[in-house]
Amino acid sequence: FRNxxxxxHAPATTPDQHKGxxxxxxxxxxxxxxxxxxCAFCVxxxxxxxxxxxxxxxxxxxxxxxxxxxxxxxVQDGLxxxxxxxxxxxxxxxxxxxxxxxxxxxxxxxxPLIQSLALALERTEAQWLNDPVGKAELMxxxxxxxxxxxxxxxxxxxGQHDDTVIARALALKATHxxxxxG
Numbered sequence: 776f777r778n779x780x781x782x783x784h785a786p787a788t789t790p791d792q793h794k795g796x797x798x799x800x801x802x803x804x805x806x807x808x809x810x811x812x813x814c815a816f817c818v819x820x821x822x823x824x825x826x827x828x829x830x831x832x833x834x835x836x837x838x839x840x841x842x843x844x845x846x847x848x849x850v851q852d853g854l855x856x857x858x859x860x861x862x863x864x865x866x867x868x869x870x871x872x873x874x875x876x877x878x879x880x881x882x883x884x885x886x887p888l889i890q891s892l893a894l895a896l897e898r899t900e901a902q903w904l905n906d907p908v909g910k911a912e913l914m915x916x917x918x919x920x921x922x923x924x925x926x927x928x929x930x931x932x933x934g935q936h937d938d939t940v941i942a943r944a945l946a947l948k949a950t951h952x953x954x955x956x957g
Contacts, residue, residue, distance in 0.1 A: 778897050779913050785822040785902040790847050793817050793824060800853030800875065801945030802841060803938045804861040805830055812942035813841050815848045818950045822902040824848060826909055828939060834860075838868050845872045852952065854878040854945040878945060882926065889918075889929040891951065892944040901947065909939040916940050 796819035803812045808830075815825040827844060829837070845853075850872070855865045857877040865877050878884070895901050896913075903909065915935050918927050931937035 776893050776896050776913050776916055778899060779910065781899050782896050782901065782903055783905040783910060785824070785904045787904075788817075788822075788824055790824075790849070793820065793848065796820060797852075798824065798848040798850050799946055799949035800841075800845060800848075800850045801942040801947070801949060802853065802855045802861075802875075803941040803945065804837070804856060804859075804864050805938060809936055810938040811837050811841075812938040813844050814939070814942040814946040815844055815850065816901070816943075816946040816950055821900065821950075823904045823943070823946070826904050826906050826939065826942070828906075828908060834864060834867075838864060838871075841868060842871050845875075850874055852876070852949050854949045854952075856880055856941060856945060876949075878948070880941070882928070885929060886927060888944045888948055889916075889940075892940070892947050895947055901950075903943065906939070908936075909943070912937055912939045 796817050798815055798817050801814040805811050810828045810830045812828045817824050851874055853875040855875050855877055857865055857879045915932055917932060918929050920927050
């Protein structure tokens with residue numbers, strides 16, 4: 776990612792400051808080694824309004840934290856990563872958060888997801904909270920070209936995390952989806 780520093784100036788705001796705005800959510804699930812991250816993003820203001828990162832807590836408590844964020848920001852749309860443990864959590868959350876949609880991360884779907892975030896950063900199209908962990912993950916994130924297939928893959932370096940990157944990329948995709956749907 777390039778131009779990260781220029782995009783880390785989202786102001787701290789409250790839900791009252793975004794009344795009537797369209798807010799979306801991006802969620803990347805984890806429990807033990809990785810982190811669950813929920814990113815709330817205001818489509819109207821083009822800025823991240825909340826980033827919540829946590830692990831080592833029960834799934835039901837994680838879903839409650841997400842629902843609290845969903846309700847606090849009056850989320851109108853969002854994407855939840857379905858891979859691995861994401862699918863059962865999404866299903867359990869769906870009755871309380873009906874505006875959320877699932878996103879299956881595959882080799883084919885991850886590239887445009889990450890490339891869209893990279894382009895938004897490069898063009899300074901959105902502002903993100905200056906969260907130290909989120910910044911470090913953006914700065915460490917890397918792409919690798921497979922010598923066998925020639926395909927590009929994206930991930931955090933070995934032993935590091937990319938949970939905030941994925942949650943932010945999902946929120947940005949939901950933002951683009953919101954713009955497409957009106």
